[in-house]
Amino acid sequence: MNPFELKPKTLDQCFCDWSCLNSKPYDKEEISPYTKLRIVLMNGTEYESVNFLHRFSRNCDNNDIRRSIAGVRRVEQQQQKRIANLKPLNENILEHTIAYEHLAVDLTALLAQREKNGYVKQALDFALLEDFDHLYRYADLLEMEQGVKAQRLVGEYAEIMPGRPTISEHRHPYDSIRYHIDSKNSDMLTVLNTMIITAAEQQTMNYYMNQGAFYDQSTLGRQLYTEIAMIEEQHVTQYGSLLDTNCTWLENNLMHEYCEAYLYYSCYMDESDKRIKAMWECLFEQEVSHLHAAKEMLKRYEKKDWESVIPVGEFPELLSFHSCKDYVRQQLESVSLTADRENYVDIKEVPKNSDFFTYQSIVNPKAADVASHRVIDDYIDKKGIDYRYQIAEHPIAELRNRHKDNISVGR
Numbered sequence: 001m002n003p004f005e006l007k008p009k010t011l012d013q014c015f016c017d018w019s020c021l022n023s024k025p026y027d028k029e030e031i032s033p034y035t036k037l038r039i040v041l042m043n044g045t046e047y048e049s050v051n052f053l054h055r056f057s058r059n060c061d062n063n064d065i066r067r068s069i070a071g072v073r074r075v076e077q078q079q080q081k082r083i084a085n086l087k088p089l090n091e092n093i094l095e096h097t098i099a100y101e102h103l104a105v106d107l108t109a110l111l112a113q114r115e116k117n118g119y120v121k122q123a124l125d126f127a128l129l130e131d132f133d134h135l136y137r138y139a140d141l142l143e144m145e146q147g148v149k150a151q152r153l154v155g156e157y158a159e160i161m162p163g164r165p166t167i168s169e170h171r172h173p174y175d176s177i178r179y180h181i182d183s184k185n186s187d188m189l190t191v192l193n194t195m196i197i198t199a200a201e202q203q204t205m206n207y208y209m210n211q212g213a214f215y216d217q218s219t220l221g222r223q224l225y226t227e228i229a230m231i232e233e234q235h236v237t238q239y240g241s242l243l244d245t246n247c248t249w250l251e252n253n254l255m256h257e258y259c260e261a262y263l264y265y266s267c268y269m270d271e272s273d274k275r276i277k278a279m280w281e282c283l284f285e286q287e288v289s290h291l292h293a294a295k296e297m298l299k300r301y302e303k304k305d306w307e308s309v310i311p312v313g314e315f316p317e318l319l320s321f322h323s324c325k326d327y328v329r330q331q332l333e334s335v336s337l338t339a340d341r342e343n344y345v346d347i348k349e350v351p352k353n354s355d356f357f358t359y360q361s362i363v364n365p366k367a368a369d370v371a372s373h374r375v376i377d378d379y380i381d382k383k384g385i386d387y388r389y390q391i392a393e394h395p396i397a398e399l400r401n402r403h404k405d406n407i408s409v410g411r
Contacts, residue, residue: 003261004306004313008292009285014075021081023279025088028095033155034321035276037103038267039086042283044203045196045263046080049073052256056249068297069253072290079283086276093211094142094221098153100204101138104131105158107200109324109331111193114317120190120242123178124197125331126344127235132328133163134228136388137372140379141224143387145217151389157323160389162399164335166372168347168410169231170363172355175339176237183244183255184309188316191244195259196319198239205232220378223371238339250302251309254294258310261287266319325391332395336410347410360411367407376405 026035053073057066087096108131112124139150139160150160183191212225247255264284271277295306306313337344338356350356364370368377376386385402394400398409 001265001315002313003258003265003288003291003315004295006288008289011071011075011289011293014286014289016078016082021078021085023082023085024275026086026273026276028088028091032272033099033102033153033157035271035273036099037106037321038271038280039083039276040099040103040203041107041196041200042263042267042280043080043083044200045260046076046083047203047206048195048199049076049256049260050080052252056253059249062301065250065297065301068293072257072293075286075290079286082279082283092146093215094138094146094217095148095153097138097207098135098142098150100207101131101135102154102158103200104204105135105328106321106324108197109327110319110321111197112331113324113327114189115193116187117181117190119179120181120194122344123238123242124193125334126337126339127201127238128328128331129163129335130166130169130231130235131163132332133166133169133372134231136160136162137166137224137228137375139389140387141221141375144375144379144382145221149387149389154389156389157325159325159328159391160387161394162406163332164337164410165405165407166228166231167364167367167370167407168338169234170360171234171339172359173234173237174355175341176234176241177342178238178241179342180245181242183247186244188310188312191255192259192262192316194239194242195255196263198236198243201232201235201239205229205236208232220371220374224375227371247309248302250294250298251304254291254298254306254309257287257291257294261291262315263319265315269318270320329395332399335396335399338410370407373405373407380405 050073053069053076057069060066105128108124108128112121112128115121115124135158142148142150181190181194208225208229212222212229215221215225261284264280264287268277268280268284271280298304298306298309336347338347338350340350367373379386380403388402399406
């Protein structure tokens with residue numbers, strides 16, 4: 001599929017009425033976990049698009065360009081509303097959070113497995129183990145306070161057990177910056193992977209920033225959202241710093257629209273729900289329109305052909321969701337890594353006077369007060385052992401004990 005070869009719709013043909021925007025919600029008891037993940041992913045993709053186009057407009061002094069991207073942004077906002085309204089009223093904040101973390105685990109693992117740039121793959125594998133641990137912490141909170149087993153929500157596609165303990169993930173902000181890629185000399189999948197994961201993690205960060213304070217089951221739950229939201233800030237900083245900083249606004253605009261078209265087409269090809277599959281097809285057609293508008297602006301204002309930014313228009317390997325249990329288990333061998341500026345090192349190699357330990361002493365002076373640790377401690381106090389879903393024993397010996405939460409691995 002080469003979206004540059006398709007005939008685009010006009011802008012007016014992309015606008016929708018209210019009946020279109022107010023989508024019929026899915027049935028949370030019947031929906032496939034991966035359909036839900038695609039919904040969460042594309043909602044985040046549209047958030048990124050809208051935010052990018054606002055930033056573009058605020059940094060542009062050409063009102064013709066600003067009008068053009070305002071028109072596209074209006075459609076992107078409508079797309080986001082169609083997707084967001086698929087969420088049903090009876091799916092609460094924490095149940096929806098499980099989908100966010102399930103997406104973080106399987107999406108990161110899928111992107112890492114196909115990534116050809118070793119440095120980008122390292123970044124994906126590193127954060128994967130942290131999101132995997134977040135899924136475990138939220139799952140224990142969900143079962144403890146609401147009696148809902150996250151195993152059912154993830155469809156047993158992902159295991160639920162400790163990763164790099166969340167308490168060990170709090171690092172100095174200087175250690176979240178990475179080297180950026182050179183998009184013009186990178187494989188297209190690398191460019192897409194960095195854009196996709198940045199948007200996905202950014203949405204998770206925004207969700208926890210805004211929804212965490214509305215969690216009304218317990219103060220501990222609110223505190224857990226606060227803590228994990230701070231880790232998501234680190235993840236967004238890490239992934240965002242991988243993006244090519246040398247692209248112009250118009251080149252970036254073209255890449256954003258290409259990435260969206262790629263994702264909608266991937267969702268369309270991967271979707272099992274007929275109603276939502278038809279939605280993905282419609283939204284893909286709209287993104288083709290946006291892509292052609294971006295192509296024309298690049299040509300008009302910078303005298304560049306789209307091939308100078310995207311050498312091959314044909315979509316690379318499409319994104320298709322499937323279980324990554326085995327891959328995650330393999331990566332758990334790196335659970336003791338931490339970040340040291342642009343690199344990753346074993347915690348045993350980090351000097352005691354490093355920024356990592358200084359920051360840890362400031363934010364985690366008493367482990368007993370850290371929400372991610374208290375959630376597991378409280379669960380064990382009530383139930384005797386923590387809540388997990390495992391297909392075999394944990395591959396890391398230090399993380400097998402279900403009667404005591406480990407707060408030393410990676411720390």
